[in-house]
Amino acid sequence: MAGEWRAHLATLGIVAFAIMALFFADVRSMVTIWWTASTFGHCLFVPLLIGWLVQQRLPGLRKLEPSVWLPGLLWLGGGALLWLLGAAAGVALFRHAALVLMLQGATVALLGRAVSRALLFPLFYGFFMVPFGEEMVPPLQLVTARLAMVMLDMVDVPAHLEGIFITTPTGYFEVAEACSGAKFVIAMAAYGVLVCNVCFKSWTRRALFLAGALGLSVLANGVRAFATILVAHLTSVDAAVGFDHVVYGWVFFAIVMVLVMAAAWPFFDRKPGDPWFDPKALKEVRRATVNPLMAGGMALALVAAAPLWLAVSSAAADPLPTELRLPQVAGWDRTDLRPAYPWKPRFDGADHLVMGRYRNADRRIVDVAIATFDRQEEGRELVGFAQGAADPDSQWVWSSPAPAPQNGLGEQITAPGPVVRHVVSFFGIGGGALTGSKAEVKLATLKTRLSGGDQRAVAILVSAEVGEGRAADKAIADFIHDSGDMQLLADRSIGIR
Known part of the structure; x- marks a missing residue:
């Protein structure tokens, strides 16, 4: 059995390396976003968490036999197609998600159905490596501003709201992109989904926990914006800026996480030591007879087809006029x-x-x-x-x-x-x-x-x-x-x- 694991893992390693090398520009851009954008700083920990989740499942995995499962190539091919669509449309989100899909598809195809079912959550959790959620920033800016206005009205602080700008007798405040709370909502989603898997078995409890965690993140950010404006109203704008930097940078997310975990703790229904899956039930799945090297070659062919098609279809471009002029408009x-x-x-x-x-x-x-x-x-x-x-x-x-x-x-x-x-x-x-x-x-x-x-x-x-x-x-x-x-x-x- 150890020899079979080595063959399948070696083939998977080659295919994964080829995917990372062929789409290295997208890998680099994704990692750069993790490192430079505070909204996605939590993504740096996701690969480590996936490794930890796999390590937790090792005792059960050792009782399974890897195999080739050709339907997994459909998943990989879907990832290659998504990359092609993302590259053609200029949507980085699609290209980054496609990398994860291709790696997932390679794992499913080259390790087999039984192993993939055992690794279902770690494979799914890989989606949190994709920097997504920037689209939530404008709506969350508006929500945060309106929540702050409601709370200001409750304490009789005169204020006027225009879009994401709040005016009080003390000053003029902007709910900027960095203050929208998007990074906390996105990080809480990643954290909440992890807690749902590690601490709960009931899907009802998982759904309630995740909804509560995300809702509390949005509400707490509104409270933070309100508190900053209130401090400015009672003291000075400089004092409010210092308060906001301390709360926003060091305390805010930690407090929210502590509150979420404290409220959920009595309802945890997964006990330490509970098995993650039943190896005996998964062993009943039939094994494919395709050689892993042959399956690896098919996977590489699917992966290479996407950039080749794009290169051929977009090789030429029609010329623009040499000079662009503004129009003359009557009146x-x-x-x-x-x-x-x-x-x-x-x-x-x-x-x-x-x-x-x-x-x-x-x-x-x-x-x-x-x-x-x-x-x-x-x-x-x-x-x-x-x-x-x-x-x-x-x-x-x-x-x-x-x-x-x-x-x-x-x-x-x-x-x-x-x-x-x-x-x-x-x-x-x-x-x-x-x-x-x-x-x-x-x-x-x-x-x-x-x-x-x-x-x-x-x-x-x-x-x-x-x-x-x-x-x-x-x-x-x-x-x-x-x-x-x-x-x-x-x-x-x-x-x-």
């Missing part, structure tokens, strides 16, 4: 009037990016930006992290949704002052219909890259400042109307007509 003239606070959208890697300011006879002013790409790839994407109206490296921050046409994306962004802007963004891929949906942009990018279609892409942003006597939404709507056909402007910007 609007270019102006050099300075904005209340400088604004420039961010489109890393864009082949062209032009900006201009327009004013009409009603003294309404808008800023227009157009960015074009001959193709999209890692680091130069139409939509994605840090791309768009609010550059995270600038003083502009997203604060709430804003009105927009049906095919546009409306956002309110804020800079120090405060200076508030409304921005309407339109995106187009390869001459397709303009959209404000980032998901539709990704799907259109995916389609063109996989089919070898026209990959040229454009973003058009129309923005105006909000303030006394400045109707931003009216100015934006008037400019879009007077521009005529926005689709024509987009197509001309990338050289289609």
